[in-house]
Amino acid sequence: METRMMNHLIDGLKRAGLRLTPQRVAICRLLAESKDHPTASMIYHALLPQFPTLSLATVYKTLDVLKRLGLVQSLGDAGDGCEHYDADLTPHINLVCVRCHRVSDYVEEAIQQVEQRVAERSGYEIQGARIVYYGLCPTCRNGEKTPQIEEQSSGGVR
Amino acid sequence: METRMMNHLIDGLKRAGLRLTPQRVAICRLLAESKDHPTASMIYHALLPQFPTLSLATVYKTLDVLKRLGLVQSLGDAGDGCEHYDADLTPHINLVCVRCHRVSDYVEEAIQQVEQRVAERSGYEIQGARIVYYGLCPTCRNGEKTPQIEEQSSGGVR
DNA sequence: ATGCATGCAAACTCTTTGCAAACGC
DNA sequence: GCGTTTGCAAAGAGTTTGCATGCAT
Numbered sequence: 249m250e251t252r253m254m255n256h257l258i259d260g261l262k263r264a265g266l267r268l269t270p271q272r273v274a275i276c277r278l279l280a281e282s283k284d285h286p287t288a289s290m291i292y293h294a295l296l297p298q299f300p301t302l303s304l305a306t307v308y309k310t311l312d313v314l315k316r317l318g319l320v321q322s323l324g325d326a327g328d329g330c331e332h333y334d335a336d337l338t339p340h341i342n343l344v345c346v347r348c349h350r351v352s353d354y355v356e357e358a359i360q361q362v363e364q365r366v367a368e369r370s371g372y373e374i375q376g377a378r379i380v381y382y383g384l385c386p387t388c389r390n391g392e393k394t395p396q397i398e399e400q401s402s403g404g405v406r
Numbered sequence: 407m408e409t410r411m412m413n414h415l416i417d418g419l420k421r422a423g424l425r426l427t428p429q430r431v432a433i434c435r436l437l438a439e440s441k442d443h444p445t446a447s448m449i450y451h452a453l454l455p456q457f458p459t460l461s462l463a464t465v466y467k468t469l470d471v472l473k474r475l476g477l478v479q480s481l482g483d484a485g486d487g488c489e490h491y492d493a494d495l496t497p498h499i500n501l502v503c504v505r506c507h508r509v510s511d512y513v514e515e516a517i518q519q520v521e522q523r524v525a526e527r528s529g530y531e532i533q534g535a536r537i538v539y540y541g542l543c544p545t546c547r548n549g550e551k552t553p554q555i556e557e558q559s560s561g562g563v564r
Numbered sequence: 565a566t567g568c569a570t571g572c573a574a575a576c577t578c579t580t581t582g583c584a585a586a587c588g589c
Numbered sequence: 590g591c592g593t594t595t596g597c598a599a600a601g602a603g604t605t606t607g608c609a610t611g612c613a614t
Contacts, residue, residue, distance in 0.1 A: 269569060288603085302570090329603070370539075383533040487577070
């Protein structure tokens with residue numbers, strides 16, 4: 249399942265005539281396998297042990313390439329000030345915890361119909377969507393595990 | 407209608423015991439009246455003629471205050487790299503044009519039910535939502551009115 | 565062998581912060 | 590008059606860019 253998605257990304261690069269460097273392959277694998285919608289920095293730090301000379305710039309450039317090819321979507325920041333990326337392009341909802349800044353997925357079938365209706369009624373040529381609900385995840389809701397100054401009273405992201 | 411919303415913002419500041427400076431009032435009015443989900447910079451430039459000494463920092467600080475009070479929501483960037491703000495907190499969909507970076511509203515009743523279901527099934531305490539569809543607006547779709555280098559092939563926001 | 569990709573460092577942009585002067589209450 | 594808010598300048602943070610070296614094809 250994850251290898252399937254990873255191959256999709258890699259094939260996409262190949263099809264575009266781009267080179268399959270070890271760094272790119274590793275970034276693709278990470279994106280395909282991770283469930284936590286990583287940021288450029290998260291990817292960078294995760295791969296550093298494997299690629300001691302890896303550069304953040306390379307991560308950004310690769311993400312940019314994948315984005316332009318339509319293989320990856322940027323989700324916006326999750327209150328932490330950085331862009332999160334998602335290789336899962338099927339219509340789904342992202343849940344952002346405003347306290348721990350974790351992002352998770354939520355499957356909602358009705359979304360597909362909404363998109364279609366929006367397209368019809370607005371006249372937009374829809375290329376993508378970003379459906380994010382933010383609030384407190386079940387964990388942060390109960391336990392005050394991560395005691396930290398609660399600043400985002402509005403829940404506004406960023 | 408717009409004055410109603412403006413009063414809501416101003417009352418919010420007053421209720422919080424904050425001061426109503428001319429700058430804050432002007433920013434509130436702009437947020438309440440404008441339909442285009444302005445960025446800090448847009449607000450700044452719009453008010454500069456009226457307040458020649460206005461500072462961008464003041465705009466940011468005011469937006470931050472309004473956000474913390476839950477009177478205004480940040481929508482994330484619209485492909486232009488800056489945060490857009492919305493004083494309309496009712497559940498609705500934002501449409502972002504990836505070419506002209508304009509943001510418009512779209513009313514969808516079904517959204518309310520979706521939110522409720524998400525809350526029930528995810529265990530999240532939902533504080534807000536950001537539902538954005540991005541693509542080409544009717545204007546940019548036909549006319550090449552705003553000729554500019556098309557870079558965002560993926561439609562990724564930012 | 566060719567030219568795209570990497571990695572370093574510097575540059576950029578949006579946003580935030582510190583602090584003295586100004587002003588709302 | 591007191592204490593918040595403004596505005597300027599400088600700092601901060603994430604992201605992007607330029608360019609020489611390295612590597613996939």
